[in-house]
Amino acid sequence: MVLEDGIRRFAARSAIDMHVHVTEGTGAAGRDPASRSFQQAAASYFGSDAQTTVGAIADYYRGIDISCVVFAVDSESATGRTPVPSEEIAELAAEHADVMIPFGSVDPWRGAVALRSARRLIERYGVKGFKFHPSTQGFEPNDTRFYPLYEVIQSAGLPVVFHTGQTGIGAKMRGGGGIRLKYSNPMLLDDVAADFPDLTIIMAHPSVPWQDEGLAVALHKQNVYMDLSGWSPKYFEPKLVTYVKRMLTDKVMFGSDYPLITPQRWLTDFAGLGIDEDATRKVVKDNALRVLGLATANPDQQ
DSSP, X not given: OHHHHHHHHHHHSSEEEEEEEOOOOSSSTTTSHHHHHHHHHHHHHHTOOOOOOXXXXXXXXXXXXXXXXXXXXXXXXXXXOOOOOHHHHHHHHGGGTTTEEEOBOOOGGGTHHHHHHHHHHHHTTOOOOEEEXXXXXXXXXXXXXXXXXXXXXXXXTOXXXXXXXXXXTTTTSGGGGGOOGGGGOTTHHHHHHHHOTTSOEEEESOOTTOHHHHHHHHHHOTTEEEEOTTSOGGGOOHXXXXXXXXXXXXXXXXXXXXXXXXXXXXXXXXXXXXXXXXXXXXXXXXXXXXXXTOGGXXXXXX
């Protein structure tokens, strides 16, 4: 009953931000030199130096009446960064179930360990989805070596977010911090969507410079969605706005990329695009409720 009440309160809020980063944990995550250097480069790129804990995020989003999906990314094998543990995020998010829902992350290069971690996050910690960042984790999403991970997530009926397009992580660092943008071409997810038709895939961001590829995959594959985080809507290209208004109205979702972009800024700029009320309602909330499996918990639909 407590969980159901939490879901009701979560769904009752004015919007759902599908893309929020936890950058600070209670342990070593974020404090080692590798993590700090990447955080500082991202802060310079986006013009934001805010660092976020689960508790601070919950207080902030509760204050603006918006629910949020939170996660960190485990990219330790590729970058040497100490991750904020998904277990910690899930445990703390459970204390804020009225406003927050946790996604997990596992390092795909850890093989059988990653599989065990994914199962544990689902079964013991109750994460509601997973996040992968192919560029910072250094892998091609359609490499079949990683398919067992997708099988675990698909079997659990959970959605998975993949970063697409360019990234501010590593930007302006020497050699981009060793991060390769090519791994985040959304066309690589076309194979994953075809091979795992029951896996709900969310492409994070407008996929620049491969926006056309991202739109094509989302339009063609029934199980592929997009969150529009990482860019202020006032910078959306006209073609993307047209797809949001027409062809992909039921498949695109609000995401801010907080703390790099605030949800208030994103929503204010989105309101200036001239998108009608029905489509706006779907983008800022209703589509996310369906993807998260919470549509029946929406009080407006009771």
